[in-house]
Amino acid sequence: MANLKPHLSYEDQLIKLENRGMIFSDLDRKQAQKKLANVGYYRLSGYWYPFRKLKIPPPSDKLESRRNENFIENTLFSNIYKLYLFDVKLRNIIFLGLERIETYLKAIIAYELGKISPTAYKDKKIIDNNSHDKHDNWLNNLNILIDKNKSNDCIKWNIEKYNEIPIWAIVEIWNFGTMSKFYGILDDKYKVAICKSMKFLRPNSKNVKLSLKTSLEYLNIIRNRCAHHVRLWNTSVSNNKINLEMFDNLDLNVANLNNDSPELYRIAGIIYMIWSFTLRISEHSDWLETIVNHINDPYYVNAVKYSQMGFNNGSLIGINNLLKLYKQQTE
Structure with missing residues (x-):
């Protein structure tokens, strides 16, 4: 050694x-x-x-x-430092996109499962039959989270008044990992309800349900990297399959993507993923323009190897075309 x-x-x-x-x-x-x-x-x-x-x-x-x-x-050392600065700003833009997605998904989960009961998140009836042990572990971790947040106003008030925390309140202390794991253990019926609320064209599709689970796991990894200031620009995530049905609100022909594209598992794919989620929240957003402008900034051009971000052959044509198409559609 x-x-x-x-x-x-x-x-x-x-x-x-x-x-x-x-x-x-x-x-x-x-x-x-x-x-x-x-x-x-x-x-x-x-x-x-x-x-x-x-x-x-x-x-x-x-x-x-x-x-x-x-x-x-x-x-040049100066180019290394520029790459570092590029990554800092990239993380900040990515993190803002993820923050909005997290808030959106918590609201959907609380609304859909709140229809069943205020404490549906505790109920084994909504959990996949093969995931009951995972649900027990999830609840144990949730109790730890509750204990850490016992001074939080909404948690404290609900416990003092009702001795229970309804799902629309408890999602406020969930982190991205808590949320993604919860979706992953839900029974298919409730996954479909969430996918419908997210406006997927085929919410019953197995590809959509599985790819949403995988996507949330990916985004949780990226969110944690952003939160802990870990290098992001050339990161890769595990290559669990994501089907392009996940991106059914994007015209990925302009980005030259298919189900076998390696870009899906690099930061380029994460950008497409965040943009797809963002458009499910609102048809009007400047998030893509912000990140495209940053990636195209000539100040960083000699420092960044775009192929290592996952852009096909190091070309930004695909993502630039996606932004151009969005602007044409929203004019």
């Missing part, structure tokens, strides 16, 4: 990067040191990893890095 690497001063960190081929010529050393101090060498290392040279031949061990320590020629 290897020894931990020693602490390095900011100047020694710069020297180490220079020795590996990184260029600092467009920054003075104090500026570069300040950026390392503000962000941290280790955090920035995730952004310069794609700029490291590939090993030839590639390693046979999957756990071994595919890249060596030296940087590709003409790798």
Whole structure:
């Protein structure tokens, strides 16, 4: 087992990067040191990893890095920092989209299941027969969440007055993971009701119900990455199948997507997914325009490898066309 690497001063960190081929010529050393101090060498290392040279031949061990320590020629530290700034803003835009989706889905779940009873979320009758154990675990985690939020006004008031918390109140303390797991264990009848409220063209479709479950799991991963300031721009999520029926309110022909498109499992696919959800909430939104403008910003063009975001062949034509079509339809 290897020894931990020693602490390095900011100047020694710069020297180490220079020795590996990184260029600092467009920054003075104090500026570069300040950026390392503000962000941290280790955090920035995730952004310069794609700029490291590939090993030839590639390693046979999957756990071994595919890249060596030296940087590709003409790798500028300033571009690494631009990529970091690009990612910060990308996370903020993505997070705003997810916040709206979370609020929307909580409202739908509370409305549809509130028809059954105020505490339907506790009832095994609404749960898939094969998921009763998962429901027990979910309820245990919910009780922990309630205990953490016992000073929350709506929780405190309902417990003091009714000794119960109705579903329309308890969703206020759910996190995205609580919500996505709850949808995943529901009986098909209630999944269909939620899909109908979300205006899917074929709410009874198995593809839609399964893809919504998978999509919520994906979005929960992305939401947590955003909340904890984890690198996002070139992230990938597990490749559980998403059927394009999930995007039945988008014309994905303009984005050249199909059910086998690898883009669906990178950040590009997450953008399409958030946009599809957003249009189910409102036909008028500037979210897509905001994120497309950011991705196209020429300030970042030399720093961002769009193919690693999942855009086909590194081209932004598809997402630009999707925005163009939306603007034409809403003029």
